[in-house]
Amino acid sequence: MKRSNTFFVCLLVLLTGFTASLVDVAIESGPARPQALESADLVSRLGLTDLSLFTEARYTRHPSQADIHSAFQDHPVALEHFPTGSLLQPPSGLLR
Amino acid sequence: MIALLRKQRYFIDYTLGTMMRHKGKSLGLLTVYTIIIFMLASVMLFSHAMRSEAVALLADSPEIVVQRIQAGRSVMVPADYLQRIGKLRGVTEKRGRLWGYYYDPAVKANYTVMASEQDQLSINDIVIGEGIARTRGLSIGDYLTLRSHEGKAFSFRVLRLLESESELISSDLLLMNPEGYRRLFGIDESLYTDLVLSVRNPREIQKIAEKLTLLLPDSRPILRTEILRTYESLFSWRQGVMLILLLGSVLAFVIFAWDKASGLSAEERKEIGILKAVGWETSEVMRMKFWEGVIISLMAFLIGYLAAYLHVFYTSAGLFEPVLKGWSVLYPSFQLTPSVDGLQLATLFFFTVLPYTLATIVPVWQTSITDPDLVMR
Amino acid sequence: MMLIELTDVRKAFNQGKPNEFWAIQGITTQFEVNRITCLKGASGSGKTTLMSMIGCLSRPTSGRIRLQDRTISSLPERFLTQVRRHTFGFIFQRFNLIPGLSVVENIMLPAYPLGLKASCLRSRADRLLEQFLLADKASNPVEWLSGGEAQRVAICRALINDPQILIADEPTANLDSRLSREFMSLLDQLSKAGKTVLISSHDPVVFDSPVVDRVVELEDGLVVSGEG
Secondary structure: OHHHHHHHHHHHHHHHHHHHHHHHHHHHOOOOOHHHHHHHHHHHHHOOOOOOOOOOOHHHHOHHHOOOOOOOOOOOOOOOOOOHHHHOOOOHHHHO | OHHHHHHHHHHHHHHHHHHHHOHHHHHHHHHHHHHHHHHHHHHHHHHHHHHHHHHHHHHHOOOEEEEEEEOOEEEOEEOHHHHHHOOOOOEEEEEEEOEEEEEEOOOOEEEEEEEOOOOOOOOOEEEEOHHHHHHHOOOOOOEEEEEOOOOOEEEEEEEEEOOHHHHHHHOOEEEEOHHHHHHHHOOOOOEEOEEEEEEOOHHHHHHHHHHHHHHOOOEEEEEHHHHHHHHHHHHHHHHHHHHHHHHHHHHHHHHHHHHHHHOOOHHHHHHHHHHHHOOOOHHHHHHHHHHHHHHHHHHHHHHHHHHHHHHHHHOOOOOOHHHHHOOOOOOOOOOOOOOOOHHHHHHHHHHHHHHHHHHHHHHHHHHHOOOHHHHOO | OEEEEEEEEEEEEOOOOOOOEEEEEEEEEEEEOOOEEEEEOOOOOOHHHHHHHHOOOOOOOEEEEEEOOEEHHHOOHHHHHHHHHHHEEEEOOOOOOOOOOEHHHHHHHHHHHHOOOHHHHHHHHHHHHHHOOOHHHOOOEHHHOOHHHHHHHHHHHHHOOOOOEEEEEOOOOOOOHHHHHHHHHHHHHHHHOOOEEEEEEOOHHHHOOOOOOEEEEEEOOEEEEOOO
16 A cells, blocks of 8 residues: 555645645735736826737737738738748848 | 445555556656646646736726828827817827837847826936846946937936836836937927827727727727737737647657557556456456556646646746747746636646546557456466 | 356357367366366366366356356356456466566455455455465565465465465466475365365376376367266
């Protein structure tokens, strides 16, 4: 019975971790934290519309503001020409 | 009942014993399996957390943004459009925004420059996001020189930095006085980049947008719901890139697992024969093998999920950074708020634990329904 | 008192195919309780096939096998397993111990599906280990055992569920003559303790042994001598 005991202990530890992660989620997503309020204030004060996640080019910085016919924008969801965008590097002149 | 539980415990004991016989193989399998689940769970947790973070952050973004389209291109909006809109019912506030991009050749980065009235900055002061501060090595009191539309150099003093907690939305922001903005980019007093309208009742937004397009035929209203929708689909697309990358490894694992689980070796076949000969029923042999599948896949699932959880929420998803970063120079450092989608988690569970367990049982079933007297031959 | 009764038992392999082969071609005999019976014959004479049918490991193609008052040859698989579990203990030619498990785990193996209390099962196994002088080897892996020890472990495993009948298929094939004689004396003890033993062998140490009560000789799937 030794082996199954080891297994059950491992399982218990892992399940505790699993539960802890869910508890963590519940705590963290509870009442708004001060930094969340800070961000919310910034968004409403400046009227921000996008995350500053894709800063590599002008046309990717504000995807939600792009219209249907701007460059590299077949539709608001397509940010690049896939798969060209992932196969081709930018012109070498730009990389220098 | 207790006998039944004890029985399962004996089976677990037995199957662990046989697994330990090929320690390397079992541990290798567990490791590969765990890594696969770790990657899948990371993608899942990350994209879900990112989506909910985006939705939470942008919940206060303007209800309606009005752009002007001229000859198919976005152009500046004349200030008198604010008057032309006049008093629309339901609109509580309307104002013009001034913003644009500034390419800084020194660090090859694009800044998002915005004019801010509320910060009441003097004409020489700027407020910058953490990303710019980090990339340019700026701190409060330092000067940043920007080149104007006429080629003149303007120096701005960094008055303060935006909170680092808000980096996900403010990393590349550069806020300045509206007058300074107009002077830097040579924009006339009578122009705005776009207009933002606040609407109190969300049910009126659609109506107001329709009225706007009648009132200003060359305008293009963007609703907050569209902004949020952009972010939801955006991340599923990004997620797609990672899934493509993962597909290869998942397939490799499927082949590996199939080979391990389904191709019963002569040794295992004989073992099943022995068990049946000493009085195990077919269902009991299968129960035992079921536990083998459950042990491997449950352990892999739990370890993989926990590792992914720590990876995404406590190490800022470090492994995904290169994918998301792409060509950008300014990349926000951010900590996602832990959030888990129960349905997604259940899906991951059923698409990993279940197939593996089945893959271990089915071949055993085929073997163990044959006559057990093969051990005698 | 009759224990096992065979009536015109036949067994075919690959039936209906070109390589069809009748391993048992009609055997009618009885085996009595509390005796040691040896099935003697060259390899291929059908000893093992006959034993596997008696031990509920396989079913005859035709004919009937009765165990006391039950006809076991027509029982469905599930019931066969039940019968096998409670009535028979098996000792195989190559011992067939499960590698990777310890001696005591191998011995307890047939009892796992019964879901007994761990301490109760363990003490049962310990008693057997004691009886067969294996107590100090209990937690060793079976790979470390010598041939004689492995044979004794196999006997312990066969006895863990306290079966009425022991079936030993060529039990001495992998033992030298000293160990074979030792094995026969162990069987004698078990027989005296009330077990019925069926051995198949072509080893003279076995069928000439004084402890064997009856020798049944098989040839080409038929009984040629020793019919009950």
